[in-house]
Amino acid sequence: MMQSTLFESPLGDSAANILPKDGGARYYPKVLTEHDCKAMMGQLQNSLKWEAEQLMMFGKLVTTRRKVAWVADPLCNYTYSGVKKIPQAWTSELVLIKERLEEISQTEFNSCLLNFYHDGDDGMGWHSDDEEELDPASPIASLSLGAQRKFAFRHKKDKGTISLFLESGSVLIMHPPTQKYWQHALLKTKKVSDIRMNLTFRKINTHAK
Template identity: 60%
Template sequence: MQSPLFDFPESSDPIHLLEKDGRADYFSHFCKADESDHFFESLLNSLTWKADQINMFGKLVTTARKVAWVGDPQCSYTYSGVEKIPQDWTEELLQIKCQLEEMTGYSYNSCLLNLYHNGDEGMGWHSDNEKELDSSTPIASISLGARRKFAFRHKQDKTTVSVFLEHGSLLIMHAPIQDHWHHSLLKTKTVMSPRINLTFRNIIPRT
């Protein structure tokens, strides 16, 4: 079942994307334009970006997109069978985190960043349901750079809901969304410029 594609004008009010099994709130302009430009350039040049490795059908596959895992020292994280050790917070990331926590009322101790060089790079259907994630804290996803199409697909009835993620926008995914929906960053031949996605998370420290 196909739902309409959402394409919203600038607004400070959240748009509620899903009608069941979790809540996704979209803010088209979380960061101002000049802030978004500054954050994009700073993060592109200040972080250590590495090719991602994912486990597909028992084999490690190296992706074209690059990733950076940033967080508090105890926030090691296993994604698709690969353990990630966090880099230290940068000044810009702490500024974004503080702004995000003040707005949402939640605390975050880590951030997974993805660098997509162009529209040929995307993310397949998946859920963020790793055991280290605190499911009571929503995942907050900030987009910087190229405008890209993002989609949800319900695990049972296959309903899809799509939205264009703007430069400086924020998408908040509340529980139990990961239990009922997959999501994906769709590939496209029309986008030639890069995008950085920041997903702020709360990791349960290992004991």
């Protein structure tokens, strides 16, 4: 079981915006203790159904090494890269995290996309979380567990980049209109041999066509 000190660190508006323009991204390090991070990772590995990621690339369905789990309220289906995700039910540990991140971001989330990276050879290329099902007025809150990894932003127009290392137990909140003007990526590296989980809490518009 996780300790009662979960999310005890002061958060709120104390984190500075790391983006210079066209959006907002606030980084909160050490939100979870190392003990709680390890406990959470073990619980998530055992309580969820993890599947290899399937992406439609150049007209072909490609299976990646990275694994994913889509957890959400009923009817919150999610389609990206040409593949439709059907949600799993919320677990108690995910509900605990969701409620706290809702307090921080002052919004309600109805879904969570979880990514499992085996090591530094697993990554995520440049993209924006701007699929039509996602509410463009809602922030996206991301919790990192496990290996520290380099995360980068790239502006869509001037191609300027900003990067930071996401520590285990940290939270990154991307506020609108970040997805409109910026792409982001989890960069691959040969220097990391440990696993990492990333939990991104989102708001799905269930009326999207």
